[in-house]
Structures are given as structure tokens and as C-alpha cells.
Amino acid sequence: MAETMLEDSTDSWKYVILLSKFVLLFVDGGIAKSFGVLIPGVVVRYDSDFGTVALVLSLPSTMMYFTVPIATLLMKVMTPRTMGMIGGLLSAVPIICAPLAQSIYILGMMLAVTGFGMALTFFPIMVSINDYFAKSFIFSNTLTLFGTTCGAFLVPVIIERSLEAYGYNGGFLILGGIALHAVVCGAVIRPPRDRNIDNVRPSAEGEGDSLIVVQPAESTEIDVLAVGETSTALTELNEQDSKSKNDTMARSSSSTSWRCSCDSFTSTLTSFIFFQEPYYTLIAPAIILQCFVMAAWMLFLVPHAEEAGIERSNAVFLFTIAGISGIFGRILYLVLLHFKCDNTIIFCFTCTISAISCFIDSVSSSYIFLAAMALIQGTTFFILDCLPHAMMKLSVRNEANIPRAISPNLLLVGIGVITGDALSGYIYDVTSSFGTVFVVYGALLVLITVNLVIFKLNFRRWSRE
Known part of the structure; x- marks a missing residue:
């Protein structure tokens, strides 16, 4: 497909760009998972319900994806490096000041600013990766996703220990300090020195010409x-x-x-990407549903274990188990890519396994069983976490449309994140059972598998034609 039409940059700075996205995703994944530890305390502090609190705590990741179109416009009036550093500051300051919020709504506005700041750093890094790794985008982007995995199993443990040692305010202060690393991620952004960026990203000018x-x-x-x-x-x-x-x-x-x-x-x-790239439009539902399941699972894994009678200090280690198994899953996915395995088949097989684990998750409430489920779900979910950008790259047939597809792709991810967290919290408020919530995740994973199969059949027919 499109990734075979260009060559990777020879500028060695490309590895610094990869590291910067790794660190940014470490921060993003760490914040998302840490909110799973903080959510019971937030519910008690503001005397709210799980649905509202889940919606509020999903705002950093959600707004990071929703506000990418604004970041696209801001890149026309400031350099990517300046925008990335400003975004890093906006990411950390609201989290540091979060304990000062007097209501859940003020907390939500502050966390929305955090998400907007992360968008200002995330988008230029994402475009830079496509500039540096035009050919091996899927493989290189998957490497950076290890940041989410590492943040998922390291940061929650740090925050849980911080809550015990320094309380609610100290936990948010340390989480804000971790978020400050996004400033460094923005500071290292620069274009490749071995090619003309105007030629690498023709769609930026092409869009203006088409208008x-x-x-x-x-x-x-x-x-x-x-x-x-x-x-x-x-x-x-x-x-x-x-x-x-x-x-x-x-x-x-x-x-x-x-x-x-x-x-x-x-x-x-x-001129919209969804009309120019029909196969990308076809795979869009799978992208939304995958993010729905992934974001909600990350937020409610610890509360699910606590409902089963597991102490919070032990429930947090389920994140560690899931994170370590997620690293194994990422490595397995990279190995399969190295041997030219089909991405769609990999994701279909992974969806099937993860759906089965969600269906049987409520069979037992023992810690050993929940740890085994966290092991399976961590391996499969972190492989599926590669689905949005991988399927975007595969389904877009024209390389010139890749930069234009990044923004709507992140918008689809944001839709999945906010609906997953909010609806999962609402389902729990209605049913008072996280077992029911996990069964819903299994059903959605089945729908993702069906969508992938339909995409594969249509894609194969187009390839033959």
C-alpha cells in the first residue's frame, strides 16, 4: 500500500523523534492508568457517581484527540517545536493544580486543558514520525507504543504509593511532575535534514490548491x-x-x-478524507470500538478488582501484570510484522482471544484468576492498541493523504475514548456490576472482528482488480 511508495529518512535524529513520542505516550498511558487508582477517591471527594467521574477523568486523552484539528491550524502560525513545548506546559500545570478544584466540573475543565496541551505536542510529533519513517511507519509507530505500556504498569504503582505517603494532593503533584516531561518531547521536534518537507507532505499544499x-x-x-x-x-x-x-x-x-x-x-x-479513501471509511468503526474498549478497560480494571474483594494495594498490581504482558504483546506483534504477517489477520485473532477473556472474566473473583485474565487482556489489548494507526496506514491508498488522515484518525480515537469511559461508568451505575461491563467489552470486540473481516474481503477484491 502507501507505505511502500517512499523511503525512510537517513537523518539520525529520527531516533530522537521516536523516543520523544515514546515518552509522550508514557505520560499519556500513565495518566490514564493512574486515574483508575484515583477514581474511587475522586468519587468520594466530590460526592459524584462513577459515570460523571469517568467522563471527567477521560478528558485528558479525549481532548488530546479532539483538539488535533486546532493543533493543525496552529502549526501554520508557529513552529512545531514552539507549539510542542507550550503544549507540554499546558499538559502539566492543570494536573498540578487539580486538587484546588472545588467541584467536579472545574476539575473537568482543568483536565480538558491538559488534553489540549497534549494535542499540541502529540500532533507535530506524529507528523514528524511520518516524515522520518514514510516507509516503515507501522513498525516505527508500534515501537513508540511501548511508551503507553510502560506508563501503564509503572506510573499507577508510583501514584498508589504517593497516595499512601502524601495523600490526594501529593499524588496529583507527582503526576503533574511526570506530565512535565512532555515539554522535553516538544523541544526535540525538528524536520528531517535530508529532504524537503514540502515534498514529503504534498497534501499540506495540495489542500490549498484543491480549494x-x-x-x-x-x-x-x-x-x-x-x-x-x-x-x-x-x-x-x-x-x-x-x-x-x-x-x-x-x-x-x-x-x-x-x-x-x-x-x-x-x-x-x-475533498474530505472519508470520501477520498473509502477503505479508511470502512475501517473507521473498528478504530472507534477498539479505543472504546481499550480506554474503558484501563480506567476500570482496578475498580473491577476492588469490587471482587481485592484490596486496592493488590488490585494496582493487576496493572503491572497487564503492563508487563502488554510489553510481551508488543514484541510479539513486531516479530509478526518482521515475518510479513498480515495485520488484519493478527488483529482478528487477537480480538477473538480478548473477547473470550472478557466473557469469562466474571466466572471467578479469586486474585489468581483475575491476574490470569489481566495477563491475557494485557497481551491482547496492547496488540490491539496498534490497530488505529496501522489500519489507517494500510487503508489509505494515496501516500499524499497520510498527513490529512492523521487528524481525523485521532478524532476517531477521541470519540472511542470518551464514549468508552462515559458509557462504561453509566452501565456500572445502572447495573452495579463490572462483570456486565466486561461482557459488553467482549461483544464490542466481536463487532471489531466482523468489521475487520469485511474490510479484508473488500480489500482483497480491490487488490485483485
């Missing part, structure tokens, strides 16, 4: 109107035919204006 192409339709409309006005002025010299000709020209001008407006709207509509 300009529509301009003749508007100018044609103006010309017709001008001719209509001139003709009307001339016909006024003839008193007998003035009324009929004026009516005729008015209807002609109105019809021309309507046709030009329709043409302009159609041109703008078809």
Missing part, C-alpha cells in the same frame, strides 16, 4: 451576474420587452447561482 480550483466556479457566477445586470440595463432601453427580459435574466441568474453553490459544496465534500 483554489473551486474558485473559477465562483468567478463564473459573478460573471454571469454581471452580464445579467448589464443585459437588464440594456433592456430597460426597450420599454416593451423590459419586464419579460428582466424576469428571464433573474431566473437564469438564480439557476446559475444555485448550480455553482451545489458544485462548490460537492467539491468541498469530496
Whole structure:
């Protein structure tokens, strides 16, 4: 597909860019998992329910993806490095000040600012990775996803110990200090020195050109109107035919204006990535559902264990087990990529295993059984965490559309994250059972498998044609 059309950059700085995204995802994954430790305390502190608190605590990751289009616009008025460093500061300061929030709504606004700051750092790094690794994007991006895994099993343990030693305020202060590392991630961003970025990212200019192409339709409309006005002025010299000709020209001008407006709207509509890349549109539901399950599982794993009667200090170690098994899952995925295994088949097989683990998760409440389920789910979920960007790269047929696809792809991820956390909390508030919540995850994983199979069949047919 598209990733075979270009070569990777030879600039050695590309490894620094990989490390910067690794650290940023370490921060993001660590924050998401740490909120799983903090969520019971937040519910008690603000006398709220799990649905509302889950929605609020999902805002950092969600807003990071939702506000990427704003980051795209800001890249036109400031350098990626400056934007990345400002984003790093905006990521950390609200978390440090979070204990000062007097209500759950103020806390939500502060965490939304954190998400916006992470977007300002995440988007330029993501575009830089595509610039440096145009050919091996999937493999290189998967390497950076180890940051989420490491953050998932290290940061929650740190925060849990911080809560015991320093309390609620100290826990947030230390979490904010970890988030400050995003400033360094933004400081190292720079373009490759061995190629012209204007040529690497033609869509940035191409989009502007495509919008300009529509301009003749508007100018044609103006010309017709001008001719209509001139003709009307001339016909006024003839008193007998003035009324009929004026009516005729008015209807002609109105019809021309309507046709030009329709043409302009159609041109703008078809310029969207979802219309230009039908296979990317086909796989979009799987991306949303995968993020739905992944984000909610990360948030509710510890509360699920506590509901089963496990102490919080022991329940936190389920994160560690899941994180260590997630590292194994990432390595396994990279090995399979090295041997040219099909991504779609890998994800289908992984979805099947993880769905079974979610269906049987409530069979037993013993710590050994829950640890085994965390081991399986950590391995499979962290492989599936590679699905959004991998399937985006595979489904986009034109390499020039890759930078344009990054922004809507992150938007799909954000939709999955916020709906997963909020709806999972709502389901628990209604059923008072995390076992039911995990069964819902299993059903959604089955739907992802069906979507992947449909994509594979259509993609194979297109390849033969």
C-alpha cells in the first residue's frame, strides 16, 4: 500500500523523534492508568457517581484527540517545536493544580486543558514520525507504543504509593511532575535534514490548491451576474420587452447561482478524507470500538478488582501484570510484522482471544484468576492498541493523504475514548456490576472482528482488480 511508495529518512535524529513520542505516550498511558487508582477517591471527594467521574477523568486523552484539528491550524502560525513545548506546559500545570478544584466540573475543565496541551505536542510529533519513517511507519509507530505500556504498569504503582505517603494532593503533584516531561518531547521536534518537507507532505499544499480550483466556479457566477445586470440595463432601453427580459435574466441568474453553490459544496465534500479513501471509511468503526474498549478497560480494571474483594494495594498490581504482558504483546506483534504477517489477520485473532477473556472474566473473583485474565487482556489489548494507526496506514491508498488522515484518525480515537469511559461508568451505575461491563467489552470486540473481516474481503477484491 502507501507505505511502500517512499523511503525512510537517513537523518539520525529520527531516533530522537521516536523516543520523544515514546515518552509522550508514557505520560499519556500513565495518566490514564493512574486515574483508575484515583477514581474511587475522586468519587468520594466530590460526592459524584462513577459515570460523571469517568467522563471527567477521560478528558485528558479525549481532548488530546479532539483538539488535533486546532493543533493543525496552529502549526501554520508557529513552529512545531514552539507549539510542542507550550503544549507540554499546558499538559502539566492543570494536573498540578487539580486538587484546588472545588467541584467536579472545574476539575473537568482543568483536565480538558491538559488534553489540549497534549494535542499540541502529540500532533507535530506524529507528523514528524511520518516524515522520518514514510516507509516503515507501522513498525516505527508500534515501537513508540511501548511508551503507553510502560506508563501503564509503572506510573499507577508510583501514584498508589504517593497516595499512601502524601495523600490526594501529593499524588496529583507527582503526576503533574511526570506530565512535565512532555515539554522535553516538544523541544526535540525538528524536520528531517535530508529532504524537503514540502515534498514529503504534498497534501499540506495540495489542500490549498484543491480549494483554489473551486474558485473559477465562483468567478463564473459573478460573471454571469454581471452580464445579467448589464443585459437588464440594456433592456430597460426597450420599454416593451423590459419586464419579460428582466424576469428571464433573474431566473437564469438564480439557476446559475444555485448550480455553482451545489458544485462548490460537492467539491468541498469530496475533498474530505472519508470520501477520498473509502477503505479508511470502512475501517473507521473498528478504530472507534477498539479505543472504546481499550480506554474503558484501563480506567476500570482496578475498580473491577476492588469490587471482587481485592484490596486496592493488590488490585494496582493487576496493572503491572497487564503492563508487563502488554510489553510481551508488543514484541510479539513486531516479530509478526518482521515475518510479513498480515495485520488484519493478527488483529482478528487477537480480538477473538480478548473477547473470550472478557466473557469469562466474571466466572471467578479469586486474585489468581483475575491476574490470569489481566495477563491475557494485557497481551491482547496492547496488540490491539496498534490497530488505529496501522489500519489507517494500510487503508489509505494515496501516500499524499497520510498527513490529512492523521487528524481525523485521532478524532476517531477521541470519540472511542470518551464514549468508552462515559458509557462504561453509566452501565456500572445502572447495573452495579463490572462483570456486565466486561461482557459488553467482549461483544464490542466481536463487532471489531466482523468489521475487520469485511474490510479484508473488500480489500482483497480491490487488490485483485
